[in-house]
Amino acid sequence: MDVLPQELRELIESGPLAHLSTVSPDGSPQVTVIWVGLDGDQLVSGHLSRNQKLRNIERDPRVVLSLEAPRDPSVFLNEHAVLRAHAAIEPSDEAWDLLNRLTKVYMRPAQEFPAPRTPGYIIRYTVERIGGVGPWTRQS
Amino acid sequence: MDVLPQELRELIESGPLAHLSTVSPDGSPQVTVIWVGLDGDQLVSGHLSRNQKLRNIERDPRVVLSLEAPRDPSVFLNEHAVLRAHAAIEPSDEAWDLLNRLTKVYMRPAQEFPAPRTPGYIIRYTVERIGGVGPWTRQS
Numbered sequence: 001m002d003v004l005p006q007e008l009r010e011l012i013e014s015g016p017l018a019h020l021s022t023v024s025p026d027g028s029p030q031v032t033v034i035w036v037g038l039d040g041d042q043l044v045s046g047h048l049s050r051n052q053k054l055r056n057i058e059r060d061p062r063v064v065l066s067l068e069a070p071r072d073p074s075v076f077l078n079e080h081a082v083l084r085a086h087a088a089i090e091p092s093d094e095a096w097d098l099l100n101r102l103t104k105v106y107m108r109p110a111q112e113f114p115a116p117r118t119p120g121y122i123i124r125y126t127v128e129r130i131g132g133v134g135p136w137t138r139q140s
Numbered sequence: 141m142d143v144l145p146q147e148l149r150e151l152i153e154s155g156p157l158a159h160l161s162t163v164s165p166d167g168s169p170q171v172t173v174i175w176v177g178l179d180g181d182q183l184v185s186g187h188l189s190r191n192q193k194l195r196n197i198e199r200d201p202r203v204v205l206s207l208e209a210p211r212d213p214s215v216f217l218n219e220h221a222v223l224r225a226h227a228a229i230e231p232s233d234e235a236w237d238l239l240n241r242l243t244k245v246y247m248r249p250a251q252e253f254p255a256p257r258t259p260g261y262i263i264r265y266t267v268e269r270i271g272g273v274g275p276w277t278r279q280s
Contacts, residue, residue: 017218031206033208033217033222060167060168064171066159066171074248077173078173106213114216
């Protein structure tokens with residue numbers, strides 16, 4: 001998918017938690033809740049250690065990121081986005097900087113990322129299919 | 141897991157959206173966002189059609205349900221629960237009644253489930269491991 005719908009970009013930039021689903025070596029689903037941001041038309045996340053989700057992605061880059069819009073009890077099923085994506089991991093000296101940028105979105109503008117600056121990994125997510133409920137699924 | 145921690149029970153009963161992760165026949169993750177409730181120490185969800193997630197569970201009952209606690213920008217990573225569970229599907233005349241009960245939690249107390257009453261399916265989730273961030277992971 002070359003261009004993300006504007007409403008989806010706004011949702012992502014508003015700082016929703018992202019539920020990252022990968023598949024473990026035994027074939028069972030694995031989920032962690034992470035921070036995400038945008039870099040052009042890709043989503044990005046920062047990681048300071050090579051944990052289970054990174055090892056899963058190295059083996060199989062097919063992932064899902066699911067994000068909730070703010071809750072609205074007047075609608076039947078709350079708006080949310082389910083993004084099937086291809087994930088690519090790159091070792092990066094700027095993982096901490098990405099995390100620090102996201103800290104200001106997910107926590108407070110004046111907050112610094114509360115861990116020492118070390119090299120890490122950036123995951124880039126290329127969205128292949130947009131599902132869920134919301135204006136992002138009503139675009140062609 | 142025989143008994144769910146009380147804090148987790150309270151989170152589930154407060155009406156958080158549940159991100160249900162299963163695995164599709166091609167081995168890729170599949171996610172849908174659903175309503176869940178409690179029945180004893182199992183989670184339950186109601187479904188009126190036998191869609192992809194049900195077919196995935198019939199093939200492999202290992203699932204993850206991930207749920208967010210209310211957002212709190214003062215904490216580092218917002219509280220959330222990641223529940224690895226065994227899912228079991230049963231055809232049920234009471235799927236609609238479960239959905240109608242959950243409508244009152246997820247929408248409004250006076251709201252009826254906005255679809256005709258028909259037979260469907262109930263999925264029962266037996267929690268096998270509790271992860272995430274929150275008081276539910278600090279219990280032994």
